[in-house]
Amino acid sequence: MSLTADSVSSADPPAPTASNADVEVLREFLASVLLGKGNQIDLVIACLLARGHLLLDDLPGTGKTTLAKALAEGIHGRLARVQCTPDLMPADITGFSMFNQKTREFEFRAGPVFADVLLADELNRTTPRTQSALLEAMAERQVTVDGKPHPLSPTFFVIATQNPIDSHGAYPLPEAQLDRFSIKLRIGYPDREAQRQILRREVRDPSGNGQEVKTASPISLADLQQLQRKAQSVAVHPRVADYMIDLVEASRSDEAVELGVSPRGMMHWQAVAQAWAMLRGRDFVTPTDVADVAHPVLSVRLLTHGETVDNVIERMMNSVSVPEYK
Numbered sequence: 001m002s003l004t005a006d007s008v009s010s011a012d013p014p015a016p017t018a019s020n021a022d023v024e025v026l027r028e029f030l031a032s033v034l035l036g037k038g039n040q041i042d043l044v045i046a047c048l049l050a051r052g053h054l055l056l057d058d059l060p061g062t063g064k065t066t067l068a069k070a071l072a073e074g075i076h077g078r079l080a081r082v083q084c085t086p087d088l089m090p091a092d093i094t095g096f097s098m099f100n101q102k103t104r105e106f107e108f109r110a111g112p113v114f115a116d117v118l119l120a121d122e123l124n125r126t127t128p129r130t131q132s133a134l135l136e137a138m139a140e141r142q143v144t145v146d147g148k149p150h151p152l153s154p155t156f157f158v159i160a161t162q163n164p165i166d167s168h169g170a171y172p173l174p175e176a177q178l179d180r181f182s183i184k185l186r187i188g189y190p191d192r193e194a195q196r197q198i199l200r201r202e203v204r205d206p207s208g209n210g211q212e213v214k215t216a217s218p219i220s221l222a223d224l225q226q227l228q229r230k231a232q233s234v235a236v237h238p239r240v241a242d243y244m245i246d247l248v249e250a251s252r253s254d255e256a257v258e259l260g261v262s263p264r265g266m267m268h269w270q271a272v273a274q275a276w277a278m279l280r281g282r283d284f285v286t287p288t289d290v291a292d293v294a295h296p297v298l299s300v301r302l303l304t305h306g307e308t309v310d311n312v313i314e315r316m317m318n319s320v321s322v323p324e325y326k
């Protein structure tokens with residue numbers, strides 16, 4: 001496959017437009033719930049299509065739970081929620097075996113991971129032991145209980161939230177846990193017009209549920225799996241792959257970086273870039289796609305010696321030449 005220089009080095013790409021009707025349906029559905037957050041919605045969809053997981057690092061009340069509920073509804077999937085606390089046990093997440101007195105056999109009782117969308121609220125408030133219960137589930141989409149593997153939904157998607165690390169009772173998420181997430185995202189406060197719409201909805205629905213406005217019907221889990229396969233087939237030119245490898249190696253050699261991008265992180269980066277290209281209506285990845293998703297992908301996995309991650313990412317991106325070729 002050949003790409004023109006303009007197609008791989010454009011500094012001002014067109015606004016994201018989905019070529020697949022189902023993607024547009026999902027985008028429209030989420031936009032009707034999470035107002036004024038088009039770019040964040042596209043990143044969430046890209047993470048979902050890349051078969052990754054999402055870490056939300058944001059202030060309370062910005063719509064994190066609303067997003068999880070809307071996403072589960074938007075794919076006709078089942079949502080499970082876990083409120084992470086210091087006394088939460090691994091079995092409370094994965095499930096456990098219970099002895100049945102009638103059958104005289106042990107029966108498996110599935111935990112909340114057996115859902116299509118799992119909201120792990122305040123993940124870093126629970127102990128490292130319990131956090132580790134999600135490692136196998138997120139990486140392999142299965143859990144092992146009493147030596148027996150149990151497969152999860154093929155579309156299993158984790159949305160986790162975390163508190164600031166200096167908050168009371170917060171445990172730092174270990175590197176292995178962070179590397180299971182594809183991106184870290186902040187929703188942020190809505191703009192003024194979106195806040196007006198939120199207040200108008202609240203007046204129409206005094207119950208406080210106020211999310212009755214939907215402008216599209218949800219897609220199905222089968223549709224989602226088809227979209228995920230399509231995202232995986234988006235072409236990555238060898239020059240673009242080399243560009244990503246150069247950036248990954250730059251992260252490992254930067255003196256301010258304690259832990260650079262792992263091979264797993266590099267694969268997450270490529271998968272999200274493929275999904276992002278698909279959202280823009282293309283069947284191939286450009287360096288611009290790689291750069292567009294760099295901050296959310298890298299911010300979840302780069303550990304630095306005091307310097308802000310955003311500064312390190314900017315330096316990385318500026319230190320590597322963007323490929324131009326025909």
